[in-house]
Amino acid sequence: MKRPIKAALVFGATSAIATAYCRILASRGAVLHLVGRDHDALQNLAGDLDLRGATKVSVAVADLCDTEQHKKLVTEGWESLGEPDLALLAHATLGSQSEGETDWKQQRTLIQTNLISPLSLLTLLANRFEQQHSGCLAAISSVAGDRGRPSNYIYGATKAGLSCYLGGLQHRLAATGVRVLDLRLGPVDTPMTAGLSKGLLWSTPERVAHAMDGKLxxxxxxxxxxxxxxxxxxxxxxxxxxxxxxxxx
Ligand SMILES: NC(=O)c1ccc[n+]([C@@H]2O[C@H](COP(=O)([O-])OP(=O)(O)OC[C@H]3O[C@@H](n4cnc5c(N)ncnc54)[C@H](OP(=O)(O)O)[C@@H]3O)[C@@H](O)[C@H]2O)c1
Structure with missing residues (x-):
């Protein structure tokens, strides 16, 4: 049965894809708690969602690579929303495959942002949702994780790890009433992919957000x-x- 999402906690909320999805939720009067690292962008987004009909929007500013902050951020999310219907993880970075091949520091940043940070948050969120016996825990992964390919195996490896973790979590929580979603996206025209040439199979944040809405x-x-x-x-x-x-x- 389709259950409307009325209260959502969104990490990496200023991402183009998360923003497009938050706008759908706002137009239905949802309550939103947004987490991101850019204070001004978060405030602008909160104002935008308010105008579009959100019942309440709260924000928290944090660099999500700082895993020491995660417990506090998750607690604040629950305090602000009551019992959220959804937690969505959208933050990530693409990096440069060619530069990363000779630059371990860049690879490490990708691993911290795209894998360590989400796994730390998923650990806390899974336990909160498990206690709640309801809700949806979702993270945006990528088709890049489906096979190691020379064009993007560094970014792809982080998403493969994330997808594997989500798969296990889904099975762990299957009997608890908590749904876990691995949103595996193809290429989307967003700031993350600004430098790449686009082709026929590319999508837009709005189109993907609409498709996400049906699934979440x-x-x-x-x-x-x-x-x-x-x-x-x-x-x-x-x-x-x-x-x-x-x-x-
Ligand atoms: N675009 C695609 O082709 C594509 C394809 C498959 C999957 N995805 C996934 O979709 C998700 C959203 O990406 P997008 O395309 O919407 O890109 P985007 O607009 O560039 O969004 C990326 C977001 O991640 C945030 N972020 C990065 N590092 C962070 C950190 N340490 N702490 C807090 N926030 C951080 C960025 O914040 P700042 O603005 O402050 O930098 C930005 O809001 C990502 O998980 C991405 O991997 C995208």
């Missing part, structure tokens, strides 16, 4: 967005190694 209310498990990425990645996963190397994908 009632689904669990792995969801490919847009849906055409499921069959595409089914093929990519079984491509012979020699073809992956020749195509340089």
């Amino acid at each position: 209310a009632r689904h669990h498990g792995t969801v490919y967005l847009p849906a055409y990425w499921r069959p595409i990645m089914g093929v990519v996963r079984v491509l012979p190694d020699i073809l992956v190397q020749r195509l340089g994908i």
